[in-house]
Amino acid sequence: MSVVLSAGDFDFLEEAPAKINLALHVTGLRVDGYHLLDMLVTFTRHCDRLGFRTSEYDKFSLSGRFSPLLAEADAGGNLVLQARDLLRQEAHAAGFEAPPVYIHLEKNLPVASGIGGGSADAAATLRGLMRIWRLALPSDAVMGIALKLGADVPMCLVSRPLIARGIGETIKLLPNFPSFAMVLGNPLVGVSTPEVFRRLARKDNPPLALSSQMPNDHAQWIEAIKRLRNDLEPPARTLCNEIATLSQLIESQGAVAARMSGSGATCFGLFDHLEQAKAAAASLHRLRPDWYFQATETIRGGA
Numbered sequence: 001m002s003v004v005l006s007a008g009d010f011d012f013l014e015e016a017p018a019k020i021n022l023a024l025h026v027t028g029l030r031v032d033g034y035h036l037l038d039m040l041v042t043f044t045r046h047c048d049r050l051g052f053r054t055s056e057y058d059k060f061s062l063s064g065r066f067s068p069l070l071a072e073a074d075a076g077g078n079l080v081l082q083a084r085d086l087l088r089q090e091a092h093a094a095g096f097e098a099p100p101v102y103i104h105l106e107k108n109l110p111v112a113s114g115i116g117g118g119s120a121d122a123a124a125t126l127r128g129l130m131r132i133w134r135l136a137l138p139s140d141a142v143m144g145i146a147l148k149l150g151a152d153v154p155m156c157l158v159s160r161p162l163i164a165r166g167i168g169e170t171i172k173l174l175p176n177f178p179s180f181a182m183v184l185g186n187p188l189v190g191v192s193t194p195e196v197f198r199r200l201a202r203k204d205n206p207p208l209a210l211s212s213q214m215p216n217d218h219a220q221w222i223e224a225i226k227r228l229r230n231d232l233e234p235p236a237r238t239l240c241n242e243i244a245t246l247s248q249l250i251e252s253q254g255a256v257a258a259r260m261s262g263s264g265a266t267c268f269g270l271f272d273h274l275e276q277a278k279a280a281a282a283s284l285h286r287l288r289p290d291w292y293f294q295a296t297e298t299i300r301g302g303a
């Protein structure tokens with residue numbers, strides 16, 4: 001079913017912003033095989049959107065550019081429904097009702113692309129259902145539910161600039177973090193997150209070197225970001241040749257910095273102004289009409 005998401009049709013709307021790993025340092029390995037990370041993360045205004053409405057029975061529908069990729073897959077595997085089912089289970093255990101609900105997902109973010117679209121949808125589902133079900137769960141309980149759904153879901157629950165450590169569960173907000181004009185690019189080739197981690201040459205790289213002298217304005221943050229890394233970029237490039245070309249193309253449009261996000265293949269470029277990012281996205285689209293390019297701004301830090 002194709003539904004256009006409009007506010008009047010739903011009780012609540014939630015945005016699911018893309019997660020951008022401005023830097024990702026792999027600093028160690030946990031005993032369970034998960035890698036310890038040090039990440040500088042922000043979120044974009046360009047987002048998936050979700051609508052929530054009370055209903056006689058549970059219902060789910062999809063629209064948006066990338067919805068066909070998910071509609072083909074088993075709907076029960078969708079992170080939105082996994083989040084709904086897990087939250088309902090926890091709500092019942094805490095003595096709350098969690099009645100049937102209709103959820104619509106407008107899927108605007110590319111899938112399996114390193115910008116945590118599925119995690120953002122799961123987090124937005126938790127936020128939306130807590131509103132519609134009027135759930136008053138302690139915030140650490142909600143964070144625990146989020147972490148069960150995926151390493152990126154706690155960060156996406158916050159959706160504000162932050163530093164994350166551990167596997168993403170230790171979060172420090174950056175209230176003064178600036179907004180950046182940004183171009184997102186993706187060659188529309190999915191990259192397997194576990195395979196990228198498997199191909200890492202070293203798992204004990206230096207952490208983010210930020211805490212001693214935290215940058216305090218836009219220009220200082222750009223300089224700091226340029227000095228940081230994404231340790232997953234070299235192994236991802238061995239899996240997906242297009243990442244190197246994509247990164248060069250974004251840089252050639254005048255980006256002040258360009259890097260891969262997460263486990264790839266999405267790369268971002270930072271620009272001084274939104275108009276420059278929009279012009280860059282338009283010319284990148286002319287160069288590679290078969291790839292995905294999107295100009296956007298990132299969300300400013302807030303208390």
Ligand SMILES: C[C@](O)(CO)[C@H](O)COP(=O)(O)OP(=O)(O)OC[C@H]1O[C@@H](n2ccc(N)nc2=O)[C@H](O)[C@@H]1O
Pocket residue numbers: 021024033034035036037039114116119150151152153166167168193194197262263
């Ligand atoms: C790379 C990041 O995108 C950075 O934000 C995330 O850490 C990945 O988060 P995610 O996609 O939610 O990943 P998960 O679904 O939790 O993990 C997928 C797989 O990636 C590997 N994995 C993931 C995260 C991590 N810190 N170490 C890992 O080794 C594991 O093999 C895991 O089974």
Ligand SMILES: Nc1ncnc2c1ncn2[C@@H]1O[C@H](COP(=O)(O)OP(=O)(O)OP(=O)(O)O)[C@@H](O)[C@H]1O
Pocket residue numbers: 070073077078079080110111112113114115116117118119120121122152193262263264
């Ligand atoms: N709502 C959803 N949106 C996107 N992917 C979903 C969703 N539900 C389930 N998935 C599945 O989850 C997997 C990861 O999707 P996602 O888009 O979150 O990856 P990602 O951007 O690489 O995430 P990360 O940056 O956390 O590694 C895909 O293989 C996809 O089939």
